[in-house]
Amino acid sequence: MEKQPLYEGKAKRIYSTDVADELLVYYKDDATAFNGLKKGTIDSKGVLNNKITTFFFDLLGKNGIPHHFIKRVSEREQLVKSLKILPVEVVVRNIAAGSLAKRIGWEEGRKLPAPIVEMYYKNDELGDPLINQHHIKILELATEEQVKTLEEYAFKINEILTNYLREKKIELIDFKLEFGVHNGQVLLGDEISPDTCRFWDSETGEKLDKDRFRRDLGNVEDAYKEILFRLTGEKA
Ligand code: C5P
CATH class of the missing domain: 3.30.470.20 (ATP-grasp fold, B domain)
Known part of the structure; x- marks a missing residue:
């Protein structure tokens, strides 16, 4: 059976991991706007945003901003600290x-x-x-x-x-x-x-x-x- 997410948001799903204070984030292609009134999908958005977010968090970390990001683990998934x-x-x-x-x-x-x-x-x-x-x-x-x-x-x-x-x-x-x-x-x-x-x-x-x-x-x-x-x- 597929694992149930802890939480499902508009663009991402959050899963628990074996480590107590680490979470797995799954990036979806779903897109919403105007507080959910407009809904759609953007092809490959999850893959692209996972990579783009990885890039920006690396950049900010190198420049002294403390953040939750640990690593990108697949095309659509990244590991983060639980906040x-x-x-x-x-x-x-x-x-x-x-x-x-x-x-x-x-x-x-x-x-x-x-x-x-x-x-x-x-x-x-x-x-x-x-x-x-x-x-x-x-x-x-x-x-x-x-x-x-x-x-x-x-x-x-x-x-x-x-x-x-x-x-x-x-x-x-x-x-x-x-x-x-x-x-x-x-x-x-x-x-x-x-x-x-x-x-x-x-x-x-x-x-x-x-x-x-x-x-x-x-x-x-x-x-x-x-x-x-x-x-x-x-x-x-
Ligand atoms: O809609 P507004 O002009 O207030 O958005 C300011 C910025 O914040 C935009 O870059 C928008 O993409 C972002 N934003 C967001 N999530 C929201 C509201 C705004 O990412 N719920």
């Missing part, structure tokens, strides 16, 4: 796009004077609302010290990724991070991929991320493949 996930989604933005462009009335593509960090309450029923440190405190989602750490890591990760991607002719517009606690330490968790970031070609402005799926722009799989190729030189 108690903090129910806060941390978004970093360099250029106005998506929900920020809508909220503050800026056109997409307008550069922010400096990067900003936003926090969202990770709660599907509520549609992941935007919150601040005061909401986090009354909802007891994280301690004040943890919130400081999240912000500090978020800005540092942005610097590392932005600098790296610029050389690959990719503009990092914005991205979402999730963190969790392992043995009392805050670690970066989840994934970093075209599902969770906005990547634009620096020269043409072409979108190379999940907005191609969200906005029905076509060539979704090719965009994910292009990101993997620019990062690793691998032709998927």
Whole structure:
């Protein structure tokens, strides 16, 4: 009988392993948007995001960001440390796009004077609302010290990724991070991929991320493949 996952999310399944504090993550091809209202699949997305996430976690680890990633173990699977996930989604933005462009009335593509960090309450029923440190405190989602750490890591990760991607002719517009606690330490968790970031070609402005799926722009799989190729030189 096939092993039952501990948890099944929109894009991944999580399985226990023989090691108490290690989990196996399986990357699916399923894609959702607008809090699950739009559903579809992107061919090979699981394979591509598993590789792209592996690349980014290696890069961040080498640059001093503590994270959950242990190793990629197959095309669609990776081994990670088990985390108690903090129910806060941390978004970093360099250029106005998506929900920020809508909220503050800026056109997409307008550069922010400096990067900003936003926090969202990770709660599907509520549609992941935007919150601040005061909401986090009354909802007891994280301690004040943890919130400081999240912000500090978020800005540092942005610097590392932005600098790296610029050389690959990719503009990092914005991205979402999730963190969790392992043995009392805050670690970066989840994934970093075209599902969770906005990547634009620096020269043409072409979108190379999940907005191609969200906005029905076509060539979704090719965009994910292009990101993997620019990062690793691998032709998927
Ligand atoms: O939709 P919005 O503009 O707020 O998204 C900001 C960034 O966070 C985008 O890169 C998007 O891909 C990512 N995001 C995510 N998961 C969510 C919400 C946003 O990966 N639930």
